[in-house]
Amino acid sequence: MMLKCLTMAAALFASAAAAQNSTRSITQGRAQTIVENLFKCPNPGARNQRVAAVGRITATDGTVWTVPADVEFGKQPPAADLFNECNRKEPKTSAEAGDGDAPVVTIDPDGEVVTAWIMSDNYFELWVNGKLVAIDAIPFTPFNSAIVKFRVRKPATYVFKLVDWEEVLGLGMEKNAGRDWHAGDGGLVARFSDGTVTDSSWKAQTFYIAPLAKPEDVIEKGERHDTNHLGRIHPHAKMPDCQERCFAVHYKMPDDWAKAGFDDSRWPRAFEYTDEDVGVNGMQGYTRFPELFEGARWIWSSNLVFDNLVIARKMVK
Numbered sequence: 001m002m003l004k005c006l007t008m009a010a011a012l013f014a015s016a017a018a019a020q021n022s023t024r025s026i027t028q029g030r031a032q033t034i035v036e037n038l039f040k041c042p043n044p045g046a047r048n049q050r051v052a053a054v055g056r057i058t059a060t061d062g063t064v065w066t067v068p069a070d071v072e073f074g075k076q077p078p079a080a081d082l083f084n085e086c087n088r089k090e091p092k093t094s095a096e097a098g099d100g101d102a103p104v105v106t107i108d109p110d111g112e113v114v115t116a117w118i119m120s121d122n123y124f125e126l127w128v129n130g131k132l133v134a135i136d137a138i139p140f141t142p143f144n145s146a147i148v149k150f151r152v153r154k155p156a157t158y159v160f161k162l163v164d165w166e167e168v169l170g171l172g173m174e175k176n177a178g179r180d181w182h183a184g185d186g187g188l189v190a191r192f193s194d195g196t197v198t199d200s201s202w203k204a205q206t207f208y209i210a211p212l213a214k215p216e217d218v219i220e221k222g223e224r225h226d227t228n229h230l231g232r233i234h235p236h237a238k239m240p241d242c243q244e245r246c247f248a249v250h251y252k253m254p255d256d257w258a259k260a261g262f263d264d265s266r267w268p269r270a271f272e273y274t275d276e277d278v279g280v281n282g283m284q285g286y287t288r289f290p291e292l293f294e295g296a297r298w299i300w301s302s303n304l305v306f307d308n309l310v311i312a313r314k315m316v317k
């Protein structure tokens, strides 16, 4: 009897913990700015410059969230540039780009060296087996791309933390397409020299969803945080007109999300997107180098517009 009680208690505790992970936390309105701008572009001639601010907002359940995300930007040097107008690194071809003088980050001294070419809308961090390997050089815009090298033993787990940055903190909106209140969109494309490419074989989970007319627009199906009925890409995504009164839904990231041992088996698969879905005009860090990204697909969670903080994971053999 005692054993049975203990087993039941353990089962209850486990299900409570599982429920906790997928419990939504709801905020409404604009966050308070805590960092005015993470990044200042040293080239005034670079196009499409936006302020990369960070905010803080308290949810109805008392949880305090950092928006658009807690990031490591500035805590170590950024990744080497493939293309970066702010650093006037603008090679015209893959041959001219070379290897970008990227340093090799060692995870395993007896491992193989892997090179990665990465472009994200807007911000990425690359973690390999739980170790931070690369930080995007530009958190919001101009759009840039990176060359990253690391030494690792296989199998290894590649993990991206991805942020679709925002101008209206806490609400996932920006000035765009002639509108003051426009929901921006995300995207990641990467190819690795070991043959790994971003595609739907990756897992992708979303942790911050906005702007929403109502929190119920996020429908939970197991570990899916589904907003597909709102439209998944521009121009099909429905722009809510709630503006300052819009809601956001947040989920706590599991503590070990970057680690190889984290169980992502119940996470949704990554969704693939086309160049047109993402809108690659103006993304020369990608369009100039078709050879470097050959075979790689743009990926994100199921909603390219409303999902603003995404973790993408892939175990590589």
Ligand SMILES: [Ca+2]
Residues within 6 Å of the ligand: 120, 122, 123, 124, 136, 137, 138, 139, 140, 142, 143, 144
């Ligand atoms: Ca970037």
Ligand SMILES: [Ca+2]
Residues within 6 Å of the ligand: 164, 172, 183, 184, 185, 186, 210, 304, 305, 306, 307, 308
């Ligand atoms: Ca967005």
Ligand SMILES: [Ca+2]
Residues within 6 Å of the ligand: 121, 122, 164, 165, 184, 185, 186
């Ligand atoms: Ca974006």
